[in-house]
Amino acid sequence: MKPTMGSKNQSVKQRSSSTTEREFGGTLGATCIPIFLPLTVLYLISVVRSPAASVLQWPPPLPPTGHLWAPVAPALLLGWITLHVFLYLLPCGKVSEGLLLKNGTRLKYPINGFHALCISVALLMLLLWTDAPLGSLFELLLPLAVCAMGLSFVLSVYLYVRSFWAPHHALAPGGNTGNPLYDFFIGRELNPRIGGFDLKYFCELRPGLIGWVVVNLGMLMKEVELRDSPSLAMILVNSFQLLYVADALWNEEAVLTTMDIVHDGFGFMLVFGDLAWVPFTYSLQAAFLVVHPQSLSPVGAATIVLLNGIGYYIFRKSNSQKNQFRRNPMHPSVSKLETIATATGKRLLVSGWWGLVRHPNYLGDLLMAFAWSLPCGFSHLLPYFYVIYFTILLIHREARDERQCRAKYGLAWDAYCRRVPYRIFPYIY
Incomplete structure (x- = not known):
């Protein structure tokens, strides 16, 4: 049935309407969190690599600015993401439908994250066989984290700008307040896509989550360099967290019913969490064990x-x-x-x-x-x-x-x- 003039006017009115409910401290939180979260990541990595490893140490063990950058870091990060874009697009695994959207449609998602994990692990084993210095990831933690944070800001700006071309039904329930700082932080668009490539779904379970496993393996190999063999503590940390990641990807379809996918917009909050917070703070135990071995x-x-x-x-x-x-x-x-x-x-x-x-x-x-x-x-x-x-x-x-x-x-x-x-x-x- 064709829409009437009245329904068209109503649609225009809905497009201009905005939500008022704000979470995470509203405008104040949306202003402070994008500043303090990156500083927290850098602080935690610096502390975990220091001999004291004390979160109460003052002044904190801040690294020299020269340690925040390495030319190889952006190449490694972009290469890693490019690899997973390619693996995401591979025609393997099944295709599943998400939950019903406001406009009565369902989006389709490739369920091949576990394939991506297996291929990633196989490539890592190949690198180990060729004596690639995976232990150098320990020294590259700070530059890699800086690059991941920079990419998070760039992607978040892109997502915020493109959301103004999205139809009203594609906006997240709480991401259209009209406050630029808050909407940038929380995310305006619910399921931003480039063609059939779902940006939020990709970031949720691919480069950062599997990257966490890679960082852990790098910490294990650094321990091997320093002490000739990995400790039992390091093996347990790597094994437990690999199981967690493998479980998430084996049950990838379940993420389609989670709050992140169904309710939250894709803005700085989720982008930073997926690409920077997860791989560089969830791996703190493995990084700690490199400097502070435990029996x-x-x-x-x-x-x-x-x-x-x-x-x-x-x-x-x-x-x-x-x-x-x-x-x-x-x-x-x-x-x-x-x-x-x-x-x-x-x-x-x-x-x-x-x-x-x-x-x-x-x-x-x-x-x-x-x-x-x-x-x-x-x-x-x-x-x-x-x-x-x-x-x-x-x-x-x-x-x-x-x-x-x-x-x-x-x-x-x-x-x-x-x-x-x-x-x-x-x-x-």
Whole structure:
């Protein structure tokens, strides 16, 4: 049916409308966070490479400006991203549809991230076989981080500018406030694409996440250079985090139902997180062990492995149950679970993993994060930065999700909260 003149005028009015809800401290947060996050990354890398590795050290061990740049760093970074663009475009794996958009359509996504990881690992093994100096990544951490941060700003500016040519239905729910600083930070466009190439989906799981594995391997090889063999602590950190990345890519389709893809715009917040924060702060434990080697007893190592295994089991089982229920609530594995009906027609799980706490996947995530830090011992606070940061992040994310669900489901959400009173930690929070 052709649109009437009235509907056309209404569309113009909608295009000019803006959202008013602001998160992350609003304009103040959007101004400060893009300044302090890059400084935090540089500070953490500098501290972890220092002999004291103390986050309370004053003055902080700031590097000379000459250490922030190496000509090879931008070549390595751009080469790495180019490789993953090529792997993203390979016609392997299946193609999956995302959730229903506001205009009634569904976007298609290539599910081939695990293939990209396997090819990346094979290329790394080839480099090791040819005696490539992967351990030099330890010295290149700062220049690589600087290049990744520069790329994050450039990409964020591009995304903000191009969003003004996007149709209104393509804008993110909270990214069209009319405040340039906030919209740049939070992201105006929900699913920016160049042709069929989805920029947010690509950055979410490809160069930064797999790059984290590469940085970890570089730290392991640096330890081999210094001490002839990797320590058990380094092997555990590499193994645990490789499992986490491999799991994310093996279950890549599940990311299509997450808040990042479904709700958040693609702006500086996600761009910086994907390309700079993840590979250069999530690898702090491995970098710490290069300068501060730790010894583990067999019993200690077994205990840490058990803790990581429990966390991974909770994380994987709860995420799989949620994703299956969202995609097909009549599937035999979830059809008998108890639910609460909502006015939107959707149902909320109140049994299974999601009857234990409201976010059992966060509980598993935090148990794994703690297990990643334990191989670094208890002499320094720095290796536990990830656990502390991630706890704050997940509590904040849970609060954002709580507000959205309460606004969306109303009384049904209140009933769900009475049935499942604990948010992340059973009988605690």
